[in-house]
Amino acid sequence: MGTEPEQSPSPDAVALAFRLALDAARAFVGATAPNPPVGCAILEASGNVLAVAAHQRAGTSHSEALAIAECRAKGLGGAIHTIVVTLEPCNHFGRTPPCSEAILSTTAKAVWIGAADPNPAVVGGGAERLRAAGLTVRSIGALDPSLAASAQRLVEPFAKRMLTGLPWVTVKQAVDGSGAMIPPRGQKTFTSQDSLKLAHELRRRADAVLTGSGTILADAPEFTVRHVPDFVSRNRHLAILDRRRRVSTNYIDAATARGFRVLLPHSLADALHQLGEAGALEVLVEAGPLLTESVLVSPFWDEHVRITADKDGPDRVEVLSQPHSFALTERS
Template sequence: MTEAPSFTAEYAAMQRALALAATPGGPLHPNPLVGCVLLAPDGTVVAEGYHRGAGTPHAEAAALAAAGDRARGATAVVTLEPCNHTGRTGPCAQALVAAGVRRVVFAQTDPNPAAAGGAATLRAAGVEVEGGLLADDARALNRVWSTAIELQRPFVTWKLATSLDGRSAAADGTSRWISSRAARLDAHRLRALCDVMLVGTHTVAVDDPELTVRDEHDRPLERQPLRVVMGERDLPEDRRVFNDRAPSLQLRTRDPGAALAELWRHEKRHVLLEGGPTLAAAFLGAGLVDEIVAYVAPVLLGSGAGAVADLGITTIADAVRPEVTDVMVLPGIDGEEPNVRLVMTPHRKQD
């Protein structure tokens, strides 16, 4: 029987596959980032590939195409369990069997019920299969996608900018700018990672945001997330969120769950909640916030709009206490004071 590559060779190949998966430099909504390396029995690399976006060959298919006949008898090292369904492309599990691949080593089990089962299909065809190699690294690479697939709804990040005393605007309604330029640049980086930016009708009516992603020179990026306005209020067509600089959609509902269900049907996987305190409270109250990113400025206002509306909390024992997962000081630019970025995970409501 032909020998398989050593564990050391497979481990190195998985590290390479993870690096390949990250090549696009960001999410491929609605698809995950995936890389694949094909190894000869002696552990040398035969071919490699990675997924480049919806409708393009999956990582395994790209590697198989590069390998040609050399794929026969090879070991496929892939960051995600090979898919078992026909979508925009064919099932990778069947492609690996047809190519004569002898062994498959994957990192993360596919959480997508529509695509899962590739490992079983491979084993049924006589292919040796092993899963779990660097699984935590693979899941971290696709953290948002994996969580969204498991929840069967978009992952929700609530982004807010606040003063030290928790105000999102002064008493007269002004809020430009509470956060620093460095914080705003970082917020645009965050916007670029999402495929939806969501606000309420009140924010659009009062603040008229454009909700585009821009670079450090204030130029719009080529890829723009979907701008979504949630609420039943009629809005003037001349609001900037409805211009032609990015796609937009109004969801005429006040129900966060219904809004996310509709966005899921649109194959959206990551929502950035950019609305005001009322919208934030609605999502928090429904247990539909998965991550909080707060930019805190060294400013005291004393009065004005709070960062979040009434959550029905009357005693400190009932306070929402998110888990802090990251803290970063964003240095000041052009003489501005530094801001602090906090990344937190709320505790989801138990069913």
């Protein structure tokens, strides 16, 4: 008589677990710099999800270690069979031990990976380490290309910084029906409450805000996250392009008191290089018409979120992407 094939989670169970891992990671976008947001889910052989976790802050445990610890705390360590993770497990010592070794300390038989580690400084990938130890390692793209695309988008800011030294640049632009960016006299905005919430969600995920002196002189914006919950004790950079040094020390002191680390770079390129060196993964440009256009005609921007106000209905939101000069690949 032949032996029964070993039970493994079904493709549907793996896909569901991967979506849970993506959702967990997305909850911490904007909190993990200079590390990327990463989510992990663990399944038993039948396909039941045992644990879901996400990396929450640089210097704290990675998602794989957290999920494994959760399983063991529940007394389910021996049931670990399949691990799905949005980014290839690390295979080097940093602030925390390698996730590949944490996985190898379990009973895991298989690992599904969303995106390959784009860090060129990492010698020897986690996928290779796990395969060499006898685990089955697969790309989630072989199961569902859309899940792989979601995982890759999640890590693109980290990838850009690793491969170019520069942060991901998102340009937020709000315009009225005629295409003008200047609000009516006495108002700071002309968009809907939903659009205002979106703007604050963009701030929440950013590690830095970049603006110009004209915007500050016009209405002294706070650039804080108020319309959605922010991360506890979150400090961001505020880069102000102010060649004529028109911004007052009072404003800079007030911004510092709000938790910002203020930079006064000489140019857009200088600002992005400084922010990249400081570990910022994503920069949100919130500026007036001249600086916004200057960024959009430069090679530095990655995503353009354009909000067009509509008095008679919902605002229109368009998201445009810049073709990248760097590439992300999967490991099958």
